[in-house]
Amino acid sequence: MTTTELADTPTQAQTVAPEALPAPTTMGAIATTSPAGLMLHLLREHGNLDQFERMMDMQERWERREAEKAFNDALTAFKALNIKIPKRKLVDFETRGGGRTQYKHAELDDVTDLLGPALSAHGLSWSWRPKQENGMITITCVLRHRLGHCEEVSLSSPPDASGGKNAIQAVISTTTYLERHTLKAITGTAESGEDDDGQGAPDGTGAESLATVWCNKVIATKTRAELTQVMKEGRVVFKDAKDRDGYAAFAHAIETHGAALPAEG
Structure with missing residues (x-):
């Protein structure tokens, strides 16, 4: 075969028709009006690097929104x-003043067992971020969506050394308490009282003590103005009830929760 014949003979690659080549794969349809779609259009129109970077920033902002x-x-x-x-855990103890405190509350596994499947079904998940500093325990609950957006809420308290707990037990008790309340706060859920067939608690105060009711009101506040209003109302209630032990717990909740609230301008 001559040199001329070799030059005129098409190679195998040359004989493959363009339509026989495999089509490029895609990662899914991109809306032409989305920033990503506009970027592709820009590339086809030979846009410059500065324009491309601005479009990338726009795409990231769009995805966040x-x-x-x-x-x-x-x-x-x-x-x-x-x-x-539901509140399943019964707390019953004698106060230093000789009275008796009795109330019910939900335990942490009650909260997670009920909320976990429902949150997951909607693409939501949570995690806790603990921090211990200056004698205070802070628990931050982070609620995340599968697309990346997250929000968080934090509560702080000193270790709970009541009932003869050792140092580790005191930290665990407070950590569990704060995990329970931060998860409820970030999801907007609440504990419901259990029906006692109208009999009431042995001390006649109902399923929750006065201190528990008002401490929960404190924890539910989102601003310092709301906290101040609850503090004023609570003082009157505890004074009328002559409940010194309950007021001490109430005052402690105000101090702890107030430290975790953002300052108002």
Whole structure:
């Protein structure tokens, strides 16, 4: 075969028709009006690097907004379930003043067992971030959506050394308490009282003590103004009830929760 014949003979690659080549794979349809779609259009139109970087920034902001909207939609759908957490744990002890405190509350596994599956079904999950500093324990509960948006809430308290607990038990007790309340706070859920067939608790105060009711009111506040209002109302109630032990617990809750609230400008 001559040199001329070799030059005129098409190679195998040359004989493959363009339509026989495999089509490029895609990662899914991209909306032409989305920042990613606009970036692709820009590349086809030979846009410069500065334009491309601005479009990348726009894409990231767009994704964050979409993730936040998805988070809000998921949390709204979760709250529509109106989950109530039953109070199963009975607390009953004698106060230093000779009175008796008795109330019920939910335990941490009650909260997680009820909320976990419902949150997961809506693309939500949570985690806790502990911190110990200056004699205070701070627990931050982070609620995340699968698209990346997250929000968090924090509560702080000193270790609970009541009832003869050792140092480790005191830390664990407070940590569990704060985990329970931060998860309820970030998801907007609450504990419901259990029906006692109208008999009431032995001390005649109902399923919850006065201190528990008002400490929960304190924890539910989101601003210092709300906390101040609860403090004023609570003082009157405890004074009328002559409940010194309950007021001491109430005052401690105000001090602890107030330290965790953001300062108002």
